[in-house]
Amino acid sequence: MDYKLINKVEIILPCSLENDEYVDPENKYCRFCKKNEQSTTFNNRSHAIPEFLGNLSLLMHTECDQCNSFFSKNYDTHLSVYTAFERSILGIKGKNGIPNFQHDSLLINVKYIENKQQIGIDPKSNFLKINMEKSTFTFNFPKNPFIPYSVYKSFIRMSFAFLPIEICNKLESTRLFLRTKNKIIEGSEVNTTVLKYTVKDHFKKLKLFIFQKAQESKVNRPEFISLFVYNDKAYQFHIPNKEMDNNTEKLQMNIIPVFENVYDIETFNFNKTELERNHTEKLTFQFAGIDSRDKSENFLRSLE
Ligand SMILES: [Zn+2]
Numbered sequence: 001m002d003y004k005l006i007n008k009v010e011i012i013l014p015c016s017l018e019n020d021e022y023v024d025p026e027n028k029y030c031r032f033c034k035k036n037e038q039s040t041t042f043n044n045r046s047h048a049i050p051e052f053l054g055n056l057s058l059l060m061h062t063e064c065d066q067c068n069s070f071f072s073k074n075y076d077t078h079l080s081v082y083t084a085f086e087r088s089i090l091g092i093k094g095k096n097g098i099p100n101f102q103h104d105s106l107l108i109n110v111k112y113i114e115n116k117q118q119i120g121i122d123p124k125s126n127f128l129k130i131n132m133e134k135s136t137f138t139f140n141f142p143k144n145p146f147i148p149y150s151v152y153k154s155f156i157r158m159s160f161a162f163l164p165i166e167i168c169n170k171l172e173s174t175r176l177f178l179r180t181k182n183k184i185i186e187g188s189e190v191n192t193t194v195l196k197y198t199v200k201d202h203f204k205k206l207k208l209f210i211f212q213k214a215q216e217s218k219v220n221r222p223e224f225i226s227l228f229v230y231n232d233k234a235y236q237f238h239i240p241n242k243e244m245d246n247n248t249e250k251l252q253m254n255i256i257p258v259f260e261n262v263y264d265i266e267t268f269n270f271n272k273t274e275l276e277r278n279h280t281e282k283l284t285f286q287f288a289g290i291d292s293r294d295k296s297e298n299f300l301r302s303l304e
Pocket residue numbers: 030031032033034035040063064065066067068
């Protein structure tokens with residue numbers, strides 16, 4: 001492999017960290033705007049990975065309140081919409097407990113009533129498919145409107161939090177890219193293509209890996225690659241910068257082989273800056289212990 005792992009975090013949900021932990025040293029210095037306690041404030045609990053994803057305790061000293069609010073408002077709110085259905089259906093607790101989900105079409109919802117999950121699906125919709133041979137059920141669920149570019153920047157913000165601080169200090173262009181609504185770095189449009197694939201049986205886990213290029217290759221590879229795995233979906237992307245990448249040539253990226261069983265490999269370009277309204281995503285479960293037709297039919301009835 002041309003890449004070496006430089007940082008990694010794994011959280012089992014509900015949050016497997018018992019106490020607050022920090023990803024960085026205690027001196028309060030914002031890695032995003034380079035201000036310190038003399039020139040800005042550090043009063044927020046700045047989560048290295050957004051709290052709504054289930055990370056209740058992994059925090060950072062190196063994000064000031066101003067940057068924290070800017071990122072939450074402009075980027076993370078869209079990641080929150082993007083992941084809303086799966087967080088609700090898998091029962092992932094954020095700041096305010098497990099979220100309910102309601103799609104704008106009103107054809108599908110997930111509610112918690114007295115801690116019991118209730119899924120409502122309009123039977124005329126095609127949001128749920130049952131495969132009796134494979135014993136699986138697949139939600140083909142619609143997402144509420146989100147801005148893809150904001151989701152992408154939320155990914156980059158998360159990755160930037162896990163880069164060693166001395167590397168962050170070198171990547172002035174990435175910092176500017178994050179702190180503004182820019183789509184360009186040094187006059188070139190940032191390539192927002194993300195390699196996306198499904199990882200088998202990976203529910204209720206959150207992982208982030210950061211890789212750095214270990215050797216030169218004939219093709220132009222990005223210096224830093226980040227792999228964010230949330231439940232059964234993996235998102236692999238490069239950390240855009242002009243300081244260490246050669247952006248004049250097309251960057252090429254292969255899947256970094258972290259997982260053995262991956263499928264549904266696709267590329268998705270998060271370059272849209274308007275609301276994406278018709279995005280659907282698949283979420284497939286195996287019925288555990290339900291193997292007779294009779295029980296499956298009961299399951300079907302229970303949704304009506
Ligand atoms: Zn800051």
